[in-house]
Amino acid sequence: MDQAIPAVVETRHGRDPGRDLRRVGVNRDHWYPLAWSGELKAGKPLAVRFAGDPIVLVRPKEGAVFALEDRCAHRQVPLSNGLVEGCAIRCGYHGWAYDQSGRCTDVPYLGKDKLPNGVRAYPCREAEGLILVFPGDPALADAVPLPALGSVADPRYKTRRFGQEVACHYSFMHENLMDMNHQFLHRKQMGNMVPRYMGGDKGEGFVEARYTFSRVGGKQPWAEAAIFGERRAVSAEVPAGKAVQKDLMTIRTEYPYQTLRIQTGDDAPVMDLWIAYVPVDAAQRRNRTFGLLSIKRPKIPGLLEAGWPVLVLFTERIFREDREIVEMEQAAHDAQGGDWNQEVFPVIRNLRALLRDSGGETVAAG
Amino acid sequence: MDQAIPAVVETRHGRDPGRDLRRVGVNRDHWYPLAWSGELKAGKPLAVRFAGDPIVLVRPKEGAVFALEDRCAHRQVPLSNGLVEGCAIRCGYHGWAYDQSGRCTDVPYLGKDKLPNGVRAYPCREAEGLILVFPGDPALADAVPLPALGSVADPRYKTRRFGQEVACHYSFMHENLMDMNHQFLHRKQMGNMVPRYMGGDKGEGFVEARYTFSRVGGKQPWAEAAIFGERRAVSAEVPAGKAVQKDLMTIRTEYPYQTLRIQTGDDAPVMDLWIAYVPVDAAQRRNRTFGLLSIKRPKIPGLLEAGWPVLVLFTERIFREDREIVEMEQAAHDAQGGDWNQEVFPVIRNLRALLRDSGGETVAAG
Amino acid sequence: MDQAIPAVVETRHGRDPGRDLRRVGVNRDHWYPLAWSGELKAGKPLAVRFAGDPIVLVRPKEGAVFALEDRCAHRQVPLSNGLVEGCAIRCGYHGWAYDQSGRCTDVPYLGKDKLPNGVRAYPCREAEGLILVFPGDPALADAVPLPALGSVADPRYKTRRFGQEVACHYSFMHENLMDMNHQFLHRKQMGNMVPRYMGGDKGEGFVEARYTFSRVGGKQPWAEAAIFGERRAVSAEVPAGKAVQKDLMTIRTEYPYQTLRIQTGDDAPVMDLWIAYVPVDAAQRRNRTFGLLSIKRPKIPGLLEAGWPVLVLFTERIFREDREIVEMEQAAHDAQGGDWNQEVFPVIRNLRALLRDSGGETVAAG
Structure with missing residues (x-):
């Protein structure tokens, strides 16, 4: 291997011109696993994090897993502390509810015509025991394929x-x-x-x-x-x-x-x-x-x-x-x-x- | 209740124009409870805090409870670590003593005519099992009434x-x-x-x-x-x-x-x-x-x-x-x-x- | 003692003009004990710190104790995590080796003519059960005497x-x-x-x-x-x-x-x-x-x-x-x-x- 490696004489600082690699944030426009399928029980919201962003994963009793920003639009407390109701999640504090698209669908003390803004929804998939989320621009999610997961699906x-x-x-x-x-x-x-x-x-x-x-x-x-x-x-x-x-x-x-x-x-x-x-x-x-x-x-x-x-x-x-x-x-x-x-x-x-x-x-x- | 509440369409940042409510310090020109009466034993100084300020509460064997800045003027160590002597408290390090007004009354190795500055005293009251201190401008303390403490004094x-x-x-x-x-x-x-x-x-x-x-x-x-x-x-x-x-x-x-x-x-x-x-x-x-x-x-x-x-x-x-x-x-x-x-x-x-x-x-x- | 002490009337801030004594770093151009002799076993590197600088102390099976900067020039991980080999220490990660002068003497996958820069060595002495290091300018070390260690060598x-x-x-x-x-x-x-x-x-x-x-x-x-x-x-x-x-x-x-x-x-x-x-x-x-x-x-x-x-x-x-x-x-x-x-x-x-x-x-x- 020696042949391939040039002698390196560098001074200590100023190597790697450009930005510090350890400060390069991950590219958000990919699919990232945030939990194992087995960690997410039906009807029990699961709090996870992606690069500091709180995300709640929800597996309704019926229907596909979904992922929302894990804070209520009202008082910013984690929705993962709340209740799963059908394909919605209701905050445990004052009872605001959100569907899988993040839309606010109910505030118990407000008229339906006066509902406030909701929360962010993340594209979410489940494959081979992984729950994958697309934390970047949602408009790109469909165009970015899920990763090939090695030989996991191969019965051999x-x-x-x-x-x-x-x-x-x-x-x-x-x-x-x-x-x-x-x-x-x-x-x-x-x-x-x-x-x-x-x-x-x-x-x-x-x-x-x-x-x-x-x-x-x-x-x-x-x-x-x-x-x-x-x-x-x-x-x-x-x-x-x-x-x-x-x-x-x-x-x-x-x-x-x-x-x-x-x-x-x-x-x-x-x-x-x-x-x-x-x-x-x-x-x-x-x-x-x-x-x-x-x-x-x-x-x-x-x-x-x-x-x-x-x-x-x-x-x-x-x-x-x-x-x-x-x-x-x-x-x-x-x-x-x-x-x-x-x-x-x-x-x-x-x-x-x-x-x-x-x-x-x-x-x-x- | 719906009638009373206008529809709210706000963007995320920049609500509540003006300063962040969670950064608004409490107004010091009021009486604040800092301890329960039962926590403060006669002759045993008690260290408490008000918004970061260290305060020592002292209950002399005889006389009213008093409150001083909880640091010796000399080396800044807590007076609450010291000894109560009559209506004074003596620092446990080099033995400087202060009376209830905060005046330095003794330095064992200095003449009485050479005593240094003392420490801050806080107006202090005791009512219904609470020890209340006025952490603001002492000149205002007498003009600000103690709070009415609900029905606590009512035998019913x-x-x-x-x-x-x-x-x-x-x-x-x-x-x-x-x-x-x-x-x-x-x-x-x-x-x-x-x-x-x-x-x-x-x-x-x-x-x-x-x-x-x-x-x-x-x-x-x-x-x-x-x-x-x-x-x-x-x-x-x-x-x-x-x-x-x-x-x-x-x-x-x-x-x-x-x-x-x-x-x-x-x-x-x-x-x-x-x-x-x-x-x-x-x-x-x-x-x-x-x-x-x-x-x-x-x-x-x-x-x-x-x-x-x-x-x-x-x-x-x-x-x-x-x-x-x-x-x-x-x-x-x-x-x-x-x-x-x-x-x-x-x-x-x-x-x-x-x-x-x-x-x-x-x-x-x- | 009273006579010797002038009355002190100072305002709180701005005493001790000049820099804050508690921010004065220690003068590095002296010999400082970094470990007791008994703490450093032959062949077992010991990680110590001087003012934040990681230092590895090494007692070879034969030869004098030596002290190096405790991080590999390659990936900056502690050398103290590595192996003592004769009068050298080898990093436990990719196997780079350094002698007591800090020179890199071996990279297993590089030719001897292509070895990279090494690590800093510290002058090091052992006396009366103390291992002393000179963390300042190495050129001054010989001119600065070891401290007199009281009566420790006196059999009385x-x-x-x-x-x-x-x-x-x-x-x-x-x-x-x-x-x-x-x-x-x-x-x-x-x-x-x-x-x-x-x-x-x-x-x-x-x-x-x-x-x-x-x-x-x-x-x-x-x-x-x-x-x-x-x-x-x-x-x-x-x-x-x-x-x-x-x-x-x-x-x-x-x-x-x-x-x-x-x-x-x-x-x-x-x-x-x-x-x-x-x-x-x-x-x-x-x-x-x-x-x-x-x-x-x-x-x-x-x-x-x-x-x-x-x-x-x-x-x-x-x-x-x-x-x-x-x-x-x-x-x-x-x-x-x-x-x-x-x-x-x-x-x-x-x-x-x-x-x-x-x-x-x-x-x-x-």
């Missing part, structure tokens, strides 16, 4: 839905996953794996990187074997110069989503991860991660199910290490008051440019 | 003293109580009561609103029956068009205090509430509530005492619901960075004008 | 190492100790001791004050007797006009350190305290205290050891009272937004001038 795969809140800007998440040199972080979970960068690609709205791996020490973890469906030797056991693994890992940020696929040959991927990082607070210093990890079922029925608890534990540990380190990056950024990164890896430089160019408005310091 | 009444700290600007408290359409908030405690606005009044320093109520569903709570001294039917059980209850509720803000009275006829009120909301912090985002809830004793002796625990529980629940909702209002205000209320009820508009006009200096964001 | 003394974090600017610590009129604060621990100021001294980089004490009430605490090696009578038991104690206490701030010595005659001090207050956060509102309390061993062997637990408890209590009061001073300063102290004691005025003149850059509000 079993999917783990996972995620949690991480206290950092979403850009740290993208960079963490795409720079596989961070394998070193997971040395306790994975053993000593050396990534080899095999090239990448970039274009309108995406950046991609491909890697292979050599194991130079440590034992292959069971969960990894479960993913590949076989056990692998370490490099030391094979003749020098011979490629140890032909498995190809492809990581792709297709704004604003990210995917990671592992292929062992020309077949369908053995692992297919789709992930989204959704800003929670106005400063976009926290994101909620929604991940769909699809594993191809091996030929022996029941094997994947049997290994599932180990796989869950393994991925949780990996994810915890990632969460801790990106939160340290965010903390360093905030303490330093800017982005002092000295990035030497061209793929990550491309990714940073993509995130900066695709993003939305600059957000204020948190 | 039994009074509950209650209150706690609520994390909102005092104006939300006034608006909450005066807009009886918020009865909807208490539907679990009270059942479905429909308020009917019967008119109001406003004048120099006050706004008043009058209501009657119809029960359209739910069972009358026992505590409510205890207050009225009788059980009531729901509207459905009486012929249409017939007034169900002649009970009149009168709510009045007489700046800076608020009262709520319920009269069942021409007699003295069955319930007489006096309440004050005292800002605690400098940003006036928290207030300590002091309430005197006087209930007229029914003819049967001992009945009120027997029902008292139920009444306490009932009022606590009501008050908790109110506290939660006004704290949501404050949180919304702070998140929105201004007052986005779309108020349609003329009484509340009048109240807001009163609070704005009667208030003191604008306070900075907390 | 037994030393207690103590300290904790205190939530105030270091200047409050110096003033607290030097103004022995604050003996009043410790009346519960010490009884009623009246300090007598015997004069002081000031010069280039130091201020000194000398006191004697008379006990006018209360019982001498055992721990105090242990320090003096004898029990003392109260003043009331000796003829008026006769000096009760000839013990001389000398308190000296020799910037940035402070010492307190008690001498009972012309001999070596019975107690010799050395103390340093090291700012932790960038606003310098918290300091970590490192104290070396050396007590001269009495003639009877084992006596000091026997009394040690009592002495530890006694000093902990004294220190807790001091911590509480200086934290109140800091809280008052921050609430008042400036230094309102009305200081009447010339020694403390001199000390304040010394701290202001010897300090470093002004720090921003926390």
Whole structure:
């Protein structure tokens, strides 16, 4: 990989001319998952946040899920504190009611001809166990397709839905996953794996990187074997110069989503991860991660199910290490008051440019 | 009530021209309760706050309660951390002493002719179990009467003293109580009561609103029956068009205090509430509530005492619901960075004008 | 002492012309203890802070302790989260390595000829159980001597190492100790001791004050007797006009350190305290205290050891009272937004001038 990387001699400040990547707000004109379907019970409103905006999700007893601005037009208290009545929600304070379009349909002490303005409604869809909302210009929503959710709908795969809140800007998440040199972080979970960068690609709205791996020490973890469906030797056991693994890992940020696929040959991927990082607070210093990890079922029925608890534990540990380190990056950024990164890896430089160019408005310091 | 309310078509920002009501500091030239008498033990100084100003209350072993600025002129540490000596208080750090007028009377290591300046003293009174302080211009204190404390001194009444700290600007408290359409908030405690606005009044320093109520569903709570001294039917059980209850509720803000009275006829009120909301912090985002809830004793002796625990529980629940909702209002205000209320009820508009006009200096964001 | 103190008539603001003492940053061109030797294990990096700057201390398995800026040049995450390898530390994220001079010696995926800039190294020494760092201009470090650490190296003394974090600017610590009129604060621990100021001294980089004490009430605490090696009578038991104690206490701030010595005659001090207050956060509102309390061993062997637990408890209590009061001073300063102290004691005025003149850059509000 050395060949591809120019020597970097930079001074500390003033790298990344232009705006601070950690202040680039997410582009609102995309579909973002705001909840898992299972979190939203019929008749029980659910309060969520997108980049600081309070949104209430409502699943009527009958009819489709809808999403409104989560504050009553009257006194600004959360509608999620109120009551679902048919396809409407009624504020719990003075009883103002709104339908799924946000129109105010009743104020108990006002005539129907005198009803005040309502609240904002957000385009809302439900797919593969995710509730997705379009927080940008509603006029654009129909023209923007829902994201392809990896192999989640493919019966040859079993999917783990996972995620949690991480206290950092979403850009740290993208960079963490795409720079596989961070394998070193997971040395306790994975053993000593050396990534080899095999090239990448970039274009309108995406950046991609491909890697292979050599194991130079440590034992292959069971969960990894479960993913590949076989056990692998370490490099030391094979003749020098011979490629140890032909498995190809492809990581792709297709704004604003990210995917990671592992292929062992020309077949369908053995692992297919789709992930989204959704800003929670106005400063976009926290994101909620929604991940769909699809594993191809091996030929022996029941094997994947049997290994599932180990796989869950393994991925949780990996994810915890990632969460801790990106939160340290965010903390360093905030303490330093800017982005002092000295990035030497061209793929990550491309990714940073993509995130900066695709993003939305600059957000204020948190 | 519909007739009285004009259609409201307003844009979101720029309502309430002039300053943001939630930034209007309380007018200091009134008497404010800062503690219950029982909280202040003889010889044990008590630290309290008025709009961020630290005040120490002192009850000498002999003599009247007094109030001083709660910081030593020397090193600014709280005098409330010191010792009461006769009618003086001595700082616990280097031993500087002050009398009830705030004059420095002793520095152990300085000659009496060299004593430095003292600390500010506040006019202070004790009445009906309340310790009241005048935080404004001391020269005005004698001319401003203590508030009339409802029916607390009337032996025909039994009074509950209650209150706690609520994390909102005092104006939300006034608006909450005066807009009886918020009865909807208490539907679990009270059942479905429909308020009917019967008119109001406003004048120099006050706004008043009058209501009657119809029960359209739910069972009358026992505590409510205890207050009225009788059980009531729901509207459905009486012929249409017939007034169900002649009970009149009168709510009045007489700046800076608020009262709520319920009269069942021409007699003295069955319930007489006096309440004050005292800002605690400098940003006036928290207030300590002091309430005197006087209930007229029914003819049967001992009945009120027997029902008292139920009444306490009932009022606590009501008050908790109110506290939660006004704290949501404050949180919304702070998140929105201004007052986005779309108020349609003329009484509340009048109240807001009163609070704005009667208030003191604008306070900075907390 | 009265004679020495002029009458002070000052208005509240605008005392101490010039900058606010509580905003004077510590002068970085001195040696500051950042950890106890025992806290730093071989091969286990230790994260510390100096005035907000993150510093990692490293004790290699072989070789001297060293100190680096605690963030990787690459992604700014703490190096203290990484691995010690020989005399180098490797970041736990992507594996960049640095030697004790801060030079980057390895990036696993970069050629040795392309290594990027490294991190800052701090001059570092270890003495008498303290790890001291020079946070200022490294070129000056060799010319600035390590502090004399009291009697800690003298075998005639037994030393207690103590300290904790205190939530105030270091200047409050110096003033607290030097103004022995604050003996009043410790009346519960010490009884009623009246300090007598015997004069002081000031010069280039130091201020000194000398006191004697008379006990006018209360019982001498055992721990105090242990320090003096004898029990003392109260003043009331000796003829008026006769000096009760000839013990001389000398308190000296020799910037940035402070010492307190008690001498009972012309001999070596019975107690010799050395103390340093090291700012932790960038606003310098918290300091970590490192104290070396050396007590001269009495003639009877084992006596000091026997009394040690009592002495530890006694000093902990004294220190807790001091911590509480200086934290109140800091809280008052921050609430008042400036230094309102009305200081009447010339020694403390001199000390304040010394701290202001010897300090470093002004720090921003926390």
